[in-house]
Amino acid sequence: MIDIDFSLFWSNFISELIAVQKGEINIKDKVKGYHPIVQFSLCRLGWNPGVDLFHHYSLGRKKEKPDFFITHKGGRGIPIEVKLPSDVMNKSYTEQLIEYMRLSDSNIGIYIGEHIRVFYRPSIEDELKIVIDAALLKSDIEGLAFAELFFKPQFNIESLKSELNKYYMLEKLIDDYDFVENEKKLIPREWIVDRYNKRALLQTSNYKI
Numbered sequence: 001m002i003d004i005d006f007s008l009f010w011s012n013f014i015s016e017l018i019a020v021q022k023g024e025i026n027i028k029d030k031v032k033g034y035h036p037i038v039q040f041s042l043c044r045l046g047w048n049p050g051v052d053l054f055h056h057y058s059l060g061r062k063k064e065k066p067d068f069f070i071t072h073k074g075g076r077g078i079p080i081e082v083k084l085p086s087d088v089m090n091k092s093y094t095e096q097l098i099e100y101m102r103l104s105d106s107n108i109g110i111y112i113g114e115h116i117r118v119f120y121r122p123s124i125e126d127e128l129k130i131v132i133d134a135a136l137l138k139s140d141i142e143g144l145a146f147a148e149l150f151f152k153p154q155f156n157i158e159s160l161k162s163e164l165n166k167y168y169m170l171e172k173l174i175d176d177y178d179f180v181e182n183e184k185k186l187i188p189r190e191w192i193v194d195r196y197n198k199r200a201l202l203q204t205s206n207y208k209i
C-alpha cells in the first residue's frame with residue numbers, strides 16, 4: 001500500500017480558505033464568491049461535483065437545501081454547512097446544520113467556517129457532539145484526521161463511523177474526566193490535549209450545541 005501524506009491534502013484543502021480568512025481573496029457575495037472556493041477545496045479531497053458532491057442539494061423541502069451534500073454508497077449523504085472564515089459559529093448556524101442532518105437521516109454533519117468541524121452521534125438517541133474541530137492551520141492534528149477520513153479515493157462510511165465513534169468516546173471521557181490507559185490508546189496522543197484546549201475555547205465563548 002502506498003503511504004499517503006494527508007498533511008499535504010489538509011494543507012491544500014485549507015489553502016484558499018486561509019487566503020479568504022487573511023483577506024488575500026476578497027469575497028463580495030458568499031454564495032457566488034466563497035462557495036466555489038469551498039467546492040474546489042472539497043474537489044482537492046477527490047469529491048466530484050455533480051457525481052458525489054452537490055451544491056444546494058434538495059432534501060425534499062423547497063427551502064431546505066444544505067450548502068453542499070456529499071453522497072456515498074447506500075444512497076445516503078452528509079450535509080455541509082458553509083460560513084465565511086470571519087464568521088463565528090453560533091447556535092443558529094448549528095441548528096441549521098442539525099436540521100439538514102435530520103432531513104437527510106444522517107448522524108454526521110460537516111461545518112466549514114472559522115474552523116472545520118464534524119458533528120456526530122452514534123444513534124438518534126445519543127447526544128450530538130463535535131468530534132473533529134480543526135482550526136485553519138496547516139499544523140492542526142485534527143485537520144490531518146479530517147483529510148484522511150474524508151479523502152474520497154479511500155472513503156468508506158463504515159470505517160468513518162468507526163473512527164468517529166472513537167472520537168465521540170473521547171468527548172465523553174473529557175466530559176467525565178475519566179481516562180484509563182486502554183482508552184487512551186484508541187486516541188492519538190496529541191489529540192487529548194488538543195481537544196481539551198479547543199473545548200475550553202468553546203466554553204469561554206459560551207457556545208453549546
